[in-house]
Amino acid sequence: MTTTKERETIQWQFKERLSDDELLNCMRCGFCLPSCPTYIESGFQESHSPRGRLAVMKGVVDGFIEPDEDVERSLNMCLGCRACEPVCPSGVNYGHLLEEARDVINQNKKHSLVVRTVRKAVFKGLFPYQNRVQAVTGLLGFYQRFGLQKVAHKSGMMKLFPDSLSTMEKVLPPVPSLKEMKNRPSYLPAKIPVKKRVAFFSGCIMDTMFMRTNDSTMKLLQLAGCDIVIPSNQACCGALHGHSGEKNGAKELAKRNILAFDELDVDYIITNAGGCGAFLMDYDHLLKDEPTWALRGKEFSKKLKDISSVLIELEFDKQMLSLPDQVITYQDSCHLRNVMKTEAEPRLLLTAIQNTEYREMKNADQCCGSAGTYNIVESDMSMKILDSKMKATRATEATTIVTSNPGCLLQMKLGIEREGLSDTLRAVHIADLLLEAAQTSVGEMER
Amino acid sequence: MLSQEIKLKLIQIVGPENFDDTKVGRLVYSYDATPMFQSLPDGVIAPRNTGEVSYIVKLCNERRIPIVPRGSGTNLCAGTCPTEGGLVLLFKHMNAILEIDEENLTVTVQPGVITLDMIHAVESKGLFYPPDPSSMKISTLGGNINENSGGLRGLKYGVTRDYVIGLEIVLANGEIIRTGGKLAKDVAGYDLTRLMVGSEGTLGIITEATLKLIPTPESKMTMLVHYQDIEAAAKSVSTIIANKIIPTTLEFLDQPTLKLVEEYSQIGLPTDVKAVLLIEQDGPIKVVKQDIEKMSRLCVQERAVSVKIATSEEEADGLRTARRTALSALARFKPTIILEDATVPRSEVAKMVIAINEIAEKYQLNICTFGHAGDGNLHPTCLTDVRNHEEIEQVEKAFEEIFMKAIELGGTITGEHGVGTVKAPYLELKLGQAGIAAMKAIKDSLDPNNIMNPGKMFAKDSRKRVVVTT
Ligand SMILES: Cc1cc2nc3c(=O)[nH]c(=O)nc-3n(C[C@H](O)[C@H](O)[C@H](O)COP(=O)(O)OP(=O)(O)OC[C@H]3O[C@@H](n4cnc5c(N)ncnc54)[C@H](O)[C@@H]3O)c2cc1C
Ligand code: SF4
Ligand code: SF4
Numbered sequence: 001m002t003t004t005k006e007r008e009t010i011q012w013q014f015k016e017r018l019s020d021d022e023l024l025n026c027m028r029c030g031f032c033l034p035s036c037p038t039y040i041e042s043g044f045q046e047s048h049s050p051r052g053r054l055a056v057m058k059g060v061v062d063g064f065i066e067p068d069e070d071v072e073r074s075l076n077m078c079l080g081c082r083a084c085e086p087v088c089p090s091g092v093n094y095g096h097l098l099e100e101a102r103d104v105i106n107q108n109k110k111h112s113l114v115v116r117t118v119r120k121a122v123f124k125g126l127f128p129y130q131n132r133v134q135a136v137t138g139l140l141g142f143y144q145r146f147g148l149q150k151v152a153h154k155s156g157m158m159k160l161f162p163d164s165l166s167t168m169e170k171v172l173p174p175v176p177s178l179k180e181m182k183n184r185p186s187y188l189p190a191k192i193p194v195k196k197r198v199a200f201f202s203g204c205i206m207d208t209m210f211m212r213t214n215d216s217t218m219k220l221l222q223l224a225g226c227d228i229v230i231p232s233n234q235a236c237c238g239a240l241h242g243h244s245g246e247k248n249g250a251k252e253l254a255k256r257n258i259l260a261f262d263e264l265d266v267d268y269i270i271t272n273a274g275g276c277g278a279f280l281m282d283y284d285h286l287l288k289d290e291p292t293w294a295l296r297g298k299e300f301s302k303k304l305k306d307i308s309s310v311l312i313e314l315e316f317d318k319q320m321l322s323l324p325d326q327v328i329t330y331q332d333s334c335h336l337r338n339v340m341k342t343e344a345e346p347r348l349l350l351t352a353i354q355n356t357e358y359r360e361m362k363n364a365d366q367c368c369g370s371a372g373t374y375n376i377v378e379s380d381m382s383m384k385i386l387d388s389k390m391k392a393t394r395a396t397e398a399t400t401i402v403t404s405n406p407g408c409l410l411q412m413k414l415g416i417e418r419e420g421l422s423d424t425l426r427a428v429h430i431a432d433l434l435l436e437a438a439q440t441s442v443g444e445m446e447r
Numbered sequence: 448m449l450s451q452e453i454k455l456k457l458i459q460i461v462g463p464e465n466f467d468d469t470k471v472g473r474l475v476y477s478y479d480a481t482p483m484f485q486s487l488p489d490g491v492i493a494p495r496n497t498g499e500v501s502y503i504v505k506l507c508n509e510r511r512i513p514i515v516p517r518g519s520g521t522n523l524c525a526g527t528c529p530t531e532g533g534l535v536l537l538f539k540h541m542n543a544i545l546e547i548d549e550e551n552l553t554v555t556v557q558p559g560v561i562t563l564d565m566i567h568a569v570e571s572k573g574l575f576y577p578p579d580p581s582s583m584k585i586s587t588l589g590g591n592i593n594e595n596s597g598g599l600r601g602l603k604y605g606v607t608r609d610y611v612i613g614l615e616i617v618l619a620n621g622e623i624i625r626t627g628g629k630l631a632k633d634v635a636g637y638d639l640t641r642l643m644v645g646s647e648g649t650l651g652i653i654t655e656a657t658l659k660l661i662p663t664p665e666s667k668m669t670m671l672v673h674y675q676d677i678e679a680a681a682k683s684v685s686t687i688i689a690n691k692i693i694p695t696t697l698e699f700l701d702q703p704t705l706k707l708v709e710e711y712s713q714i715g716l717p718t719d720v721k722a723v724l725l726i727e728q729d730g731p732i733k734v735v736k737q738d739i740e741k742m743s744r745l746c747v748q749e750r751a752v753s754v755k756i757a758t759s760e761e762e763a764d765g766l767r768t769a770r771r772t773a774l775s776a777l778a779r780f781k782p783t784i785i786l787e788d789a790t791v792p793r794s795e796v797a798k799m800v801i802a803i804n805e806i807a808e809k810y811q812l813n814i815c816t817f818g819h820a821g822d823g824n825l826h827p828t829c830l831t832d833v834r835n836h837e838e839i840e841q842v843e844k845a846f847e848e849i850f851m852k853a854i855e856l857g858g859t860i861t862g863e864h865g866v867g868t869v870k871a872p873y874l875e876l877k878l879g880q881a882g883i884a885a886m887k888a889i890k891d892s893l894d895p896n897n898i899m900n901p902g903k904m905f906a907k908d909s910r911k912r913v914v915v916t917t
Contacts, residue, residue, distance in 0.1 A: 024782035024833070028480045029775045030521045030585045034561070044539040046475035046520075059474045064485075070471035089711050089775030 006108050010067040013104040014060045018097055023058045026051065026092045032084035037367045038077050041384045047074045050084035050094055057101050067105065075101055077381060079374055080243060081334035081367035082278075086341075095339070096285055099242060106245020171413035176211045188218055188228040195225035195314055199266040199303075201257075203276050204236035210406050216435040217272040217307050223438060224314040228270075234260040239279035242286065243372050254283050258296050261303075269300070272307045272431050274333030274405035275372070277340050280304055306336055307431055308345040308404065317352035320441040321434065328353070328433075329361045329398035331368055331389070331412060333405035346404055346430055353437045359396040363388075368403075370411030383418075390415045393425070401427045449489045449534075453510060457492055457534075460502045465493040465540070476535040479520040479527045480582075481869060482783050483833055488515065488529035493537040497615060497623060497654040500536070504652065504898075505621030507534060513901045516648040518559065518590030521582045523786065524867025526594070526647050530902040538589055541654065544568055551629045552660045553612065558589025558653050565658075574660040577604035580863075581771035589653055595645030597863040599727075599767060602821035603695045604661075606863065608644045613657035616643060619650075619894035629657060642889070647865050648900040650893050664729035667695070668739045669763035670756040672746045673720040677701060677804070679750040680722040681797035684820045686745050687726075688793055692738050696727035697821025698770050699800075704777065704815040704828075711776040714765040720752065724820065725770055727763070773817045774828065781813070781830035787846050789853035790824040790862030802852045803827045810845040812838070824862035850876060871906035 032050040033039050039049035046052040047070070056074050059065040075098065082095045184207065198221060206214050221228050235257055238250035257280070261269055271277040279286075281304055283297030311317070328350050337343045343365070351358045369375060369385030393401055393415070401416075403409045412427035428436075449457075449468065458466050467473070468490040478485045489512075494500045507514050513533025520527050529535055538559030545555040547569055554569055554576065562583035566576050579598035580586055586596070592614075597606040613627035616639075627633055627640040643650060674680040684697060700708070701722045709716040717723065724746065728738045743754040757763040778784050791799045800816065803825070807814035818825035827849060829842050850860045850873055860866075860873045875883055887905060890897075 021782055025778060027482065027775055027778035027784060028478055028520070029582065029778075030480065030519050031582075031772075031775055033519065033585050044537075047471050049475075052475040055475055055478060056471055059471075065470045065474050068470060070469050074471055074475075089772040090778035091711065 007066050007068070010104055010108050011060055011063065013108070014057065014067065014101065017100050017104060018057055018061055020061070022093055022097055023054060023061060025090050026054045026058075026088075027090050028055070029089070032088050032094075035083045035087045035366075037079060037081065037083070037369070037385050038381060041381060041388070042077070048077050050088075050092075053078060054092065054094065054097065057097055072105055075105065077378055079334070079367045079369065079371040079385075081371060082338040083334060083365065083367060086338055096282075099247075102243070103245040103247045107247075171410055171417055173209060173212065175209060181208055181211060184230065184232070185218075186230050186232055188222055188230070190225045190227050191222040192225045194227050196267045196310070197227045197229070197265070198268045198270050198310065199229045199231060199261055199264050201234065201237070201261075201269055201271045201276065201280065201304075202230060203271070203273050205406060206273050206276070210409075210429070213272065213406075213429045213431050216429070217270070217431040219435055220307065220311060220316070220431055220438070221270065223319070224311055224316045226270075226310070226314070229264050229266060231260045231264065237276040237279045238286070239275055240372070242279060247286075250279075251286060254286055254297065255293060258283065258293070258300050261300060262296065266303065268305045268310055269303045270305055270307055270310055272404070272429070274306070274336030274340065274342075275407055277304060277306055278335030278338075281339055304340075306340055306342045306345070306404070308349055309340075309342050311434070312345045312348055316434075317349050319438065320354075321349075321352055321437040322354035322441040322444060323356050323433075323437045324440070325355050326400050327357050327359055327396065327398045328400045328402060329359050329393060329396045330364060330402045330430075331361070331393075331408055332365045333403060333408050334365075334367045334371070336404050337365055346402070349430070349434060350402060353434075354441070356400075359398060361392045361396045361398070363392055368408050368411045368415075370407040372407060375411060375414075386411060386415045386418070390419050390421075394419075394421075399425055400433065401425065402430050402433055403427060404430045449512070453506070453512070454490070456506055457490070457503065460499050460506075461492055461494050465495070467491045473535075476517060476520070476527075476537075477529065479517075479522050479525060481523050481525040481528065481867070482785055484525040484528040484530075484868060486528050486530045487532070488535040489532045491535045491537065493539050495540040497541075497617065500617045500652055500654055501621045501623055503534070503536065504617050504619065507898050508620055508896055511896055511898060513898055514648075514652070515900050516589065516593070516652050518587030518593075519561075519582075519585045521586050522590060522594055522865060522867060523788070524594075524647075524861070524865040524869045526865055526867035526900070526903055528868060530868055533898075533901075536652065538587060542587075545655070547572055547574070547660075548629060549574070552662075553629045553657050554660055555613075555655065555657045556588050557655055558587060558592075560588050562586050562588055562591055569660055570663065573663055575663040576610065576658060576660055577601075578607045578610060581774065588656060588658070592644055592653055592656055593647050594863065594865045597819060597822065597824065599696045599698060599770065599819070601819055601824075602697050603693045603729075608641065610659045611640055611644050611656060612659050614640050614643055614653055615655035617652040617654055619896070619899050623654075627657070645865070647867060647903055649890060649904050650899060652899075664695075666732040666735050667727060667729040667763070668735050668756065669696075669725070669727045669766060670739060670743065670754055671717075671766060672724045672726060672743070672751045673717055673753045673755070674722045674724070674750070675720060675752050676750060677722045677800055678797050680724055681800045681820065683724060683746045683749040683751065684796050685794045686749055687742055688821070690741070690745060692728075692742060694726050694728045694738065694742065694821065696725060696767075698725040698818070699723075699796075699820035699825070700725070700770065700773065700817040701815060703813075704773055704817045707780055707815070708769050708773050708776045711772060711779065712765070712769040714769055716766075716769060724751075725766055727767075770817070774826070777815055777828055777830060781832060783831050783833045784828055785831060785842055785846070786826050786828035787849060788824065788826060788861045788864040789849055789858060790822065791853055791856040791858030793821065793823045795856040795858065796820050796823055796825070798856060799823075799825060799853065799858070803849060806845050806848050806852070809848075810841045812841060812845055814845070819862075822862065823858065847873075866904045868903055871902075871904055874904070874906065 042048040235253045238253035241250035284294045287293040369382040375382040515529045517527040541557040542559030577600045580596040813830045
């Protein structure tokens, strides 16, 4: 419950922080409606559509309605997948408005003591420190040790935990040992004549729970002809903070990253998680109130590239890639597609793998419902979306679903588990699959 | 406000999950695609079938509660803005394609079906439903019928009206009637089907419709003709038609529109020309080729600077899509866009285009023009800002002048977007007092308590376009 006083503050801050021009820019044509997963899965409720949410935000700004529970509900139900942006002819920056609105609501919400403690531990004590993320070795353990299960759905911590903990146990990758996590390289040379010098953005969760995928990514870069610098003073991208209404924390992290990558003299900064990539892309917007930082943020984002797009540029798809006979399908990472505008490259790479058949699934561009904490907080809606996704996957008769973001990967694994398909269907990160394909063909040549 | 008793009754009819009177629930149905109009309904209701619609209407008729039927709310005349409160009635459950009859070439739908979904469904059977409003990816057939929507293919194939052959209607007293049917001919009594088409929800609620289909044309060609002179482009339109060619599509876009559309679509539209015509022809391949050749010759005669024929379906589709996004793409430029829909006889298009530019000049306004030139239906669109009250007043005056000019040229105040709230004050311009009285008589006898979308079509007071009810 929010008090009248809280509502007034929220209303006032909406007015201050949500760009009036941006809100007016929505001409309410409704062209975004068919692309919005929550609009469709809610049975076509306008309050769960982009046009509706923009109207709600504007309604609060104009003082037409109060920011009550239903306002919060409408905004919370949004996946933040930003599928509504590329289809909007007016170019409404929906994502920015949403983030601002959520930040205001979160900052003004009186969380219970327990939730406040957890949020503080997570956002101020954990993610800003990579060594602590490592120390938490396997977030599952962390959960149990701190007895957080009960409040999990209220904290921002649940970012990467789909559905119930029991199913989750099955889908989490084997966590590397602390020693392995501490012992990360800072430079790796190209394996063929050097074509590019790149920096690798390792990410907090990616470099712990998904460390193997990070290793695959770097091996691919080496094979494609990249010298790789991995600055050890880099930090979590800040998306976890940004999307949970902890904007100040996100800004701190952004600055640390800008500093860490600023003077490396590289051609590109490479990411392998669509979610992080999109947040990094928006650093200039995040830091817009501090013009010099915003400028540096812009320089930073200019260099940003997803692994699949640099691989295509370096013609990795022309190298020998093969795998045992299988049907492959691809689930877009929303942020990779809608914000980083990378949609063709993963598909080009996958179709280049010999012995395999690529089949596009219907609505591959639609969110899988993982969306950060979404699959915990809005479990019902998330599972509805996942069910539709699994139906589309089954229709392709694929044996391998490829994704390009850790959240999506876990969600797809969860979908497989829920449908009892784990014997016939696997979900993999594109970097792991491509490395497998490169190694298989090397193996074949040696034989 | 709805009384507790009425609320309970409504919930009894549709179930609690299909009635909403929360603030947010009402807010999101307080607007449509028309700028500057917003007004909260008292409640929102989503019946699941015709029977439930009938019960709702009966109750509302008894208690004098306004009903605003609403498809996807993409109309541009504030036709679904609940200016007098009441109930917004949604068709989200009534969205099934009931039958595609390949023997009679008809499709029967519920009103909530999305236009493009139906078009895809019939196309998969080799059939063709021509009316294709630019909003078709989200507009509903109920909305199309009630606005009598046109589209890019209107020149050759006509508008929605030409395809509606049967309806199921819930009248304002709650009675359910059926009109027309799968019939090529039917003269049994007044043509109520046609009366309902374009009635904007003011006469009754359409709960089912049977639409006519035709076989898919064998082939299609698309071309883009460039002009350095707007008048030359407009002139080409009448020349083509005077030469007895009726192309499927004949669309006009001026330079400012082209620039903004290109910014969004990035498909390589020319931005250094003053205007283009997008022309398409379909039919047997031989005829199509002949027509396209002849039309390009005529355009060049009328001082076109170049003619580009699309070489692939992908390219052609890119051009069509670009044209469809024109309106929303203009919204990038300025916070508020106000578009009009004046329509003149085809022979007068050039005069109208010139008049629009002169009027824009006179009032110092930024007006982009695009539209279905072949239908004489232009969309002069003013880029402005609601917060600039002075300018909005100028806009108002300019558009009034545009209406007058259209009428003077033998045209009308709206070709396809409807009257709604926005043009109600101008209806008399077109119809005269006696015309209004005749229409009013129909309205009064079918809906004596004025519960069906009140405040639309017939103006309460004199001309005043801009009403912001917040
Ligand atoms: C970007 C854009 C482009 C557009 N392009 C075109 C175009 O090319 N051509 C064109 O003609 N229009 C166009 N329009 C206008 C609009 O899309 C059409 O009028 C469309 O038919 C409206 O459909 P809808 O489902 O949104 O109906 P709504 O806007 O929801 O309703 C329209 C009217 O129909 C009534 N209504 C809806 N369903 C029923 C029912 N079942 N029974 C009784 N009354 C009902 C409503 O009360 C209202 O008066 C465009 C709009 C936009 C925003
Ligand atoms: S967000 Fe864009 S696409 Fe959606 S209604 Fe607004 S203007 Fe149209
Ligand atoms: S971000 Fe995704 S869920 Fe949210 S409004 Fe846009 S399309 Fe819908």
